[in-house]
Amino acid sequence: MRHTRQARLAAVATALIAGPVALCAAPASAVTGAPVTDGTFAATAQIIVGDDYQHGCSGVLVDTEWLLTSASCFADDPATSLAVPAGKPALRTTATIGRSDLTGTGGAVRQIVELAPRTDRDVVLARLNRPVTNVTPVALATAAPAAAQQLSFAGYGRTKTEWAPLKLNSGSLTVDSTDATTATFTGTNGAAVCMGDAGGPVLNTSKQLVALNSRSFQGGCFGIDATETRTGGVAARVDDLASWIASKVDAVRQTDFNCDGVEDVAVADPGATVGGDSGAGLVRVVYGGGKGTAQIDQDLDWVPGGSEAGDGFGQALDTVDYNEDGCTDLVVGIPSEDLGSVADAGSVQLLFGAPGGLGTGSVKATVYEQGAGNGSLAASTPESGDRTGEAVAAGTTAAGEPYIVIGVPGESLSGNARAGMAVYVHGTTNTVVHQDSTGVPGGVEAGDRFGSAVAADGNYIAVSAPHDGIGGDADAGNVAVFRHTLNSEGRPTPVFGLDQDVETVSGGAEAGDVFGSSLALVAYRPSGSATASDSILMVGSPGEDLTIDNADKTDAGMVHAFHITAAGAVSQTSTYHSGTSTDDVAGTAESGDRFGSTLTAINTKPRSVSTTSTLKMAVGIPNEALGSTDNAGAVLTFSLLGARGDNDRWLEVGDGDGIPGTPGANQYLGRSIHFTGTHLYVGMPYGPSSYGALYALPLSNVTAGGTVAPVTTYQPGTGGLPAAGARFGYAAR
The missing domain is CATH 2.130.10.130 (Integrin alpha, N-terminal)
Structure with a gap:
């Protein structure tokens, strides 16, 4: 005779506190079912917490950048509390998605960089550092599981005979009852949810996600006392979470320098006096959630350079998680920075976020300036009035690769003063583009100031030369548009140019329009x-x-x-x-x-x-x-x-x-x-x-x-x- 729902939940709760449960432990799979060989569970993920493999669990891809998994996978002590802080996981966490055989190369491997937990059930959304484009996310069910309904589940947890199998396994179960957030079940044909299966998908017959593995008695699982034969457990419902998931997935990424899930703000004051240097400039950071404020300037030990009068630190700002660790990084333009005796050569600094705030991690800053570093910048020579960093734009491409675009409008090219250029920073290198680069509209001329304004999104980059003469009209202005894809020269690929003498643009070019x-x-x-x-x-x-x-x-x-x-x-x-x-x-x-x-x-x-x-x-x-x-x-x-x-x-x-x-x-x-x-x-x-x-x-x-x-x-x-x-x-x- 089956246990009543009340007795079953009490027993499972006891198991959760006193003994092994289907929570984050060594990775493994379901007890009985054969290894998965079709696409039914193609969106399933193996999750490993800690560089030294502290524990593992399972999850499922519900969006190209987000997994659903068990909150217990990240809880400090899931036997006493499933509370999980929002933001960056405490330990480095790796997800392997869409690889039913872990010895293969299919699917994708990503880092989990942000958690968005539920407070009412054993569920957390986990953001990946980059999108997964070769695995189709699972669709959510629109109806709750019903008593006597047959469902299937999968995971990378233990099997009957293996502690840490290398293949995804699945089993079937029968729903006993449901409440607002959970469903109790009994595994069929001896199948049971084992340690490492927590967070794995539970699907209906339409292959829609209805719940996640949460906890069970683990009868027959490897390492469990042979006297434990019960295969029942509890699954966390997700069929009613579509709007919550959408609110997280379909949202603009917030600025979060200390990666705690609370929005921060950086405010520039490039005219501020620092250490007695008038106009040296600074940036003030206000950490959300009442976590205080910070002053960022070049007199800090971890910020490159030193504050000097007229530097204008912070004249341009943008943000991006450039090292993909879940903490927002700050891009600071310092166009009036002197490099040695070269006045106003300009510089850009990338200041890295960390759980303790900007500048508290092991890697604190990267500098982009001419004559230093690598790539095109290393091969360039700083000149007076280059004004590197007068404009900056940062973000991620549609494929998830971080980038920075730097305007250098005062750059002299081939003897043409202030012709201007832009620098595209990606990965560990950078490349320069200007109006004599292949395919870029216009041509290098004195005073064009190409790079005066820059903008970018995941698809395209725009760079303007607002002082370019068009058809004899001085300072009429133009704009060049590029793809992030690099061409044979290693530069962003030009797509088209715009000015007001082009048929695409209304009106006509006139002197002083400064289009762009x-x-x-x-x-x-x-x-x-x-x-x-x-x-x-x-x-x-x-x-x-x-x-x-x-x-x-x-x-x-x-x-x-x-x-x-x-x-x-x-x-x-x-x-x-x-x-x-x-x-x-x-x-x-x-x-x-x-x-x-x-x-x-x-x-x-x-x-x-x-x-x-x-x-x-x-x-x-x-x-x-x-x-x-x-x-x-x-x-x-x-x-x-x-x-x-x-x-x-x-x-x-x-x-x-x-x-x-x-x-x-x-x-x-x-x-x-x-x-x-x-x-x-x-x-x-x-x-x-x-x-x-x-x-x-x-x-x-x-x-x-x-x-x-x-x-x-x-x-x-x-x-x-x-x-x-x-x-x-x-x-x-």
Whole structure:
């Protein structure tokens, strides 16, 4: 006679505390079933915790970058608690996915770099350091397991005769009962869940994932007392977790320097005085969850170089997990850095995150500057005014490879002063690209300043030369677009160029347009596409002259948006500028506004089909006059899909959207803007505070029709930040 559900759970709980259970131990497989030879369990993963193989368990791929597995695999003492901290696992953890025979080479091997645990059941989502592209993730069931239902399970745990078999095995079970988070079961034909099977998939007859192995009596498993014959156990339900999984999987990666699962923020103050050196610059870090603040500058022992007057440390910032360890790394541009006697040669530093915060790991920093390191940079010679790091962009390719793009707009090439170049950093090396590189549009000319702005997403890279002359029009500007794929020269592959004399681009090139002064690039998934393989490129032309209501508006400014398909075809989708008396776009375009001086964009759900609510752009208008207040500045937000006037929102100081105070002359609101997955950062380095400030506006505050939510303010003298600085908020990530 079968045990009642209550007695069964009590017995299994006793087993969990007092004896071996199907938790993380030596890897192995199910007791009876034969090794898996078909594709039923192709998404199953073996998980090994610790460099010295402390224990192992099983898991299953539910997304190209995420596994579902058992929380008990990562708990300190699963016999007493299944609580698992979010963020980076405490021990190095390796997952082998899609390799039913561990002696083979199929599937993929990845590191688990982030955990997102459930608090109500034995389940955790585990993020991989790179996507798995040759294994199809399993689909989740949409119905709960039912009593008497026949299910199948698999794992890399022990068998009846082996402690650590090298093949994935499976068995079958019958559901006894279910509750909100679990299902009790009995193994059929002597099959039982053994140690090492925890986290392995439990599938229904449609091969959909309904649960994960959690714990069992382990009757007949290798090493279990022969008197234990029960094959029952408990599985953790996952059929009801689709929305939770989607919320984690389909989210923008947050900045997390100490890899604890809580968002951090880095705020630059390149005008700050450090050690008596005016304008040396620094970056202040605020660790989320109340874990304190830190000041990063070149007078710290672990930061390369030394603070010097006018360095401007932090003038450009970006973030990427470059070493793929689950901790965000900070990219810092120092364009005014002197290299020896070479003034303003510039430098970029990659500062590595770690569980203790930036600079606390064994590897602390890497420097990218001409004449040092390896690759193209080592073969280059620093020159006065190169300004390496005036612009930086960082991220990961669609294949998951980290990269950094560095603008060097002051580089002289073939005797052409300030022709400019860009540096593409990938892996352990780097390569240079410029307008004399094969396939790059335009040609090297003095003063082009190629590399003044750079932008990149997982699909493409954009580099601008805003001072390039087009058809005799000085400073008209152009933009070159590349793939991350390297060509025969080892450089990013050029795809096309854009300027306003190209048919693809509306208007015409004119002197002083500075087309490309600002750039933003965001991955885009159109309807019918399986992934965000397309991109939308935004190009700012703050010097664009407009005719508004039959009146000429010099330097009113404009932004052009382009759709780039996965095949590399480009088409213009829209132009953006402040409003007129005959449209419904907010604001009024005026001479000298310089609309488009800065740009930022975000896809808030990068895995989903893009919509008007998920593709957002913000435009800085730093020279906007508000009434008689010159250069007060403003920000205008749009959706990148749909009609401009239906999806725009105007932001200015004191208008109720979250930026406090009243507009002031020469505050230049809009000089510093950056989207995250949850906020728009608006910096006020020239604001009313003598130190500067940064405001984190929730997305609802900056979305047409959205409600105003509380704003987070970062300002020296508050929140643990020292009351010091000069241009706090100049950049933020």
